[in-house]
Amino acid sequence: MIVGSWNVRGLNDPSKIKEIKHFLAEKKMTVCALLETRVRSSNMLKVQRKLGGFWSWCCNYSSSPRGRMWVGWQAAEVCLRVVKQSEQVMVSEVTSLDATVEFIFVSVYGLHTINDRKSLWIELLEVIANCDKPCIIIGDFNAIYQVDDRVNGAMVSEAETQDMEDFIQRGNVIEAPSMGFYYSWSNKGLGTSRIASRIDRAFVNAQWMTQFPEVKVNYLPNGVSDHSPLIFDLVNSREDGSRPFRFNNILCEHKDFEETVTTAWREGQERYKMKLVWNKLKKVKVALKALHTRHYSQAHLKVEELRRRLAAIQALPQIQHDERVQIDEKECCEQLRYWSRIDDSIIRQKSRITGCRKVILIPSSSSLQ
Missing domain, CATH: 3.60.10.10 (Endonuclease/exonuclease/phosphatase)
Structure with a gap:
């Protein structure tokens, strides 16, 4: 239109x-x-x-x-x-x-x-x-x-x-x-x-x-x-012709989430109050998008990669007696469960009806002073 x-x-x-x-x-x-x-x-x-x-x-x-x-x-x-x-x-x-x-x-x-x-x-x-x-x-x-x-x-x-x-x-x-x-x-x-x-x-x-x-x-x-x-x-x-940013709830669990939001919020500057809030929200969006890209981008590919890696480890002949290989198997299983949970969270969020109510998470007032 x-x-x-x-x-x-x-x-x-x-x-x-x-x-x-x-x-x-x-x-x-x-x-x-x-x-x-x-x-x-x-x-x-x-x-x-x-x-x-x-x-x-x-x-x-x-x-x-x-x-x-x-x-x-x-x-x-x-x-x-x-x-x-x-x-x-x-x-x-x-x-x-x-x-x-x-x-x-x-x-x-x-x-x-x-x-x-x-x-x-x-x-x-x-x-x-x-x-x-x-x-x-x-x-x-x-x-x-x-x-x-x-x-x-x-x-x-x-x-x-x-x-x-x-x-x-x-x-x-x-x-x-x-x-x-x-x-x-x-x-x-x-x-x-x-x-x-x-x-x-x-x-x-x-x-x-x-x-x-x-x-x-x-x-x-x-x-x-x-x-x-x-x-x-x-x-x-x-x-810029890109898809709009969608906040994934899994970001809240990242150790750098609160610091990322607080730092970005403090960067916005503008003489008019409404535009100040708008600029701050844009700064937060950019920062969270970068955090998502660095740590959670293409989670489904990470799951596939870990599945292949686990299958390769379990196919090794020495897995029954080599403690180092057994530790690798255990770590790979833990990583697979971690990334599978992230992938499930993202899929569930994407599957919700587009018109549902959106929740905006804003840092506490004390951290935004």
Whole structure:
């Protein structure tokens, strides 16, 4: 399921309509928010038909006559229901037809002044406070929250960043992991006159981080707009193309388990509390994955190897009188029982139903200070 947001900066030019249609088809988009369309309501259906008959659309003309936001979806793939809309925000519930994926999709198009955006942050905090599902807030915020978010142009002031910082802290959200370009907007100027900034972003809540930890937002080239499209894949995203890490309970029995978790937990650093916890958990995951790889990886192969070794020892003629061979037999039997128990534990855990409740083991509070 490919989902995204793009400030297209006008959708009246036939050539731009063609490029947007090509983008939606090429990227195999399932859900997409098109921002700042500038299409009059009287021309809305005409333009939407040109984008393809498979798309369903909901727009916020009742709140903004200039057609600031269009949310589109492929009805053959997902169900989408808009539950709230205003001049700067559209909130939608998205569910795949097989009901395996469900999340809240919040499209944002922030107004151009700090004062006009005050209501935006209030709306977003209300959405987060009332949301018990995975939620992503994505779009053009027209705001930045750190000095590095702008190249050239006026210096970044504290007044520009304060509201977004407050929203992140009060809403307990973090910026979604991203890839691709860093700056999402450019004035397309020449030389030192070119100004670039990161004003298009995506924020996610704790439920999103739990359910979609590997999802990254891809910042693509601007194309026919001066803003980057932001897209992500909810179904096929896997970090570095690898399988997701699954905690095996047998790790708890290793002598280095507690020290490994405690050391990794202490490494995470971040100024925002929610992101701090997220970074610490990622550090713990990496450390436990390394511990599993070093000591328990491919346990079934170890069992097979020990079976062959035990059979070879027991086939030796001198086993009836050579004490050294008898000791080797005893040690091999003990190792076989040990690794067989580990292999059984891993198999039992893998055989459980995927949808069962997962238990997260966290070190005691005293060890994490």
